[in-house]
Amino acid sequence: MRERVTLRDVARLAAVSAKTVSRVVNDDAHVTPGTRARVQKAIAELGFQPNLVARSLRVGRADVVGLVVESLADPFFARLTSAVEQAAYERGLAVMVSSVGNQEPERESVIVESLLVRQVAGLIVAPMAQSHTYLAGPGRRTPIVFVDRLPEGLVSDAVLVDDLAAAETATRHLLDHGHRRVAFLGSELRNPTTRLRLAGYRRALAAHGLAGDESLVAVGAGTAAEAREAAELLLAAPQPPTAIFSSNMRCSLGLVPLLHGRGRTDVAVVSFDDFAMADSLVPAVTVLDHDPEVIGRAAAERLFRRLDEPDAPAETVMVPVGLVARGSGELRPPGHEGGDGHVPQDSLQDRVRHGAEGRASTMTTPHAQEGAR
């Protein structure tokens, strides 16, 4: 079997030094067209391919970006990963993905370290851990972009969706359609995203002069099955909600089938996160849609700029979230008259979007959502 072909083999065949071959491979300008051709011929003849591990060792970083998410089985993170991967490919970088799982957020640091020791050029992290001080030491030079929420105890680049404002928008949307008993369905409260969305929900209630009724807040549902149970309890209460704000996809995947199975499609629903088939149910499900592709690409581009300018100040990029009205969020409460009770029949055609639109906005203040905690 032929041995592995190296730079030196090419050099020998082309009767030049290894360094010259390296120059040709790296498109260095200081090579005569003649020798360049000779070297390229030798490269083709031997089928030489540079060993990127050796290059990485020499230059001190691999042309790889690391990506840390909760779970690739979650379509949100899958599409985010897809966007990151495409952006990276365009820049000639590979992507290493690792998932933390939703059982032990502490694993995050282990996973991050395992990528750092592989000398990744940069990291994109959807934070799960409570604290990120473990990344704060003086020897840590690898740039990190956080997505979805800010790290605790660390100033760094980040790409965020405006969770609080979006949740407020969704809740206000339901209130504006006449509901007064609006429930909140969410995951673990130790997840800051859940906390922000709950805060937005409460802010909207307060703006309407409604005191929060804690019996309408159901949190802690980590799986669709648990969300289903939580929703069952809400509906069985003496004064059940007429509308439910489901604060993430897992909750919606528990809630929506339950309502349809029970024939309770009179309950208004707005879901944070879009999901497959959400627009083909009757009524179609109104959602807050924060596009994972947009977030993923924004994070990748933020990281690339950071690689080009390591010393610029940390930046937070805000990605807008739109409300896609499809029917379920525009239902009126029982006994309510007037207004447009209109439920679009084929909602694919007449989507309406409210809320922030257009390009992501950038700010150098790294603690945009700090006040909400």
Next chain:
Amino acid sequence: MRERVTLRDVARLAAVSAKTVSRVVNDDAHVTPGTRARVQKAIAELGFQPNLVARSLRVGRADVVGLVVESLADPFFARLTSAVEQAAYERGLAVMVSSVGNQEPERESVIVESLLVRQVAGLIVAPMAQSHTYLAGPGRRTPIVFVDRLPEGLVSDAVLVDDLAAAETATRHLLDHGHRRVAFLGSELRNPTTRLRLAGYRRALAAHGLAGDESLVAVGAGTAAEAREAAELLLAAPQPPTAIFSSNMRCSLGLVPLLHGRGRTDVAVVSFDDFAMADSLVPAVTVLDHDPEVIGRAAAERLFRRLDEPDAPAETVMVPVGLVARGSGELRPPGHEGGDGHVPQDSLQDRVRHGAEGRASTMTTPHAQEGAR
């Protein structure tokens, strides 16, 4: 800022040689408890972390597996990736994912090469390209496990689902429920998976003594929107089908909303690939479910065994596909009497599975499905 900490720094502090530190790091038995403790103390004190790129260069391979799929945005591949990533993590390996996209299958070779030059220990590839002779040269030592279909022009490990048998099962299921006009909805025919499934469909028809009616075969729909159009044409035909076998998820995501929007839920449907909400529609959608997690883990485990035994003969692992009857596939054609017209109300409870079950089976004959081409 503190410099990067290397093996030598630890060696200096512990007053031993670099090699001894290496031995401690790699749990080599030939180290005195005393020196081991001294070295470990120094490691902890300096916060030393071995540079895996350097190790990879030295040992000639990175502790990384490469994964090549069509698209991470496709939930099937996302879940497959998730399973591979978990299996790899358990073995201390990282995963580099790259997607080829469905536009240019030729890109596959570029992507694969880009992983090979990074010295991945092994590859898992869901093949898109027509030919894989580009992998056949003598210098190619990196093991590759193919998933979903066999490579062309190359003998290699593979993990397959029995597409032909599964498609035959699905079609037979519809025929057994009394249908005589069963349509086939599929993607590009240049995709061998589509070809195998079409062959299974035809075989089931033939077994029932039905000549294939080519007007019932709609292929070429690459997106859900195209599948929707193709399905519209099928339904508008002079002799429309009473049942449709949708041969992949994209097709189903076009077909099913169309049927629901048109109020044509009388048309029987079996879908290859499960999808979100498929079980909460009325009627719930009967699917062929080949679990991407099972395939991903089988592929990873096949690869790990290959890493342990580089010279064993190539193996093909077959992963079973089950039919999940939920209602839509058990509808009877118009005018048909008798039999159990029963449609399960809450199909989550009474799933019925037919077809092969249990563990994946292994064979060393590498061309299990060759005859079907």
Next chain:
DNA sequence: AACCGCTTTGTCATCGATGTCAAGCCATCG
């Protein structure tokens, strides 16, 4: 002819770890 400056090419060391092989050390045994 000698010199300058510029480009092209080469030499050598280096990135950080590990494989090879040998030296050092101690215990055991003839």
Next chain:
DNA sequence: CGATGGCTTGACATCGATGACAAAGCGGTT
């Protein structure tokens, strides 16, 4: 007491590329 053998430890080369620097080549100037 010296030889033998096992175990621990270290010196050195090496994986394959690239950075720093130097030498060689070449044309133009005075």
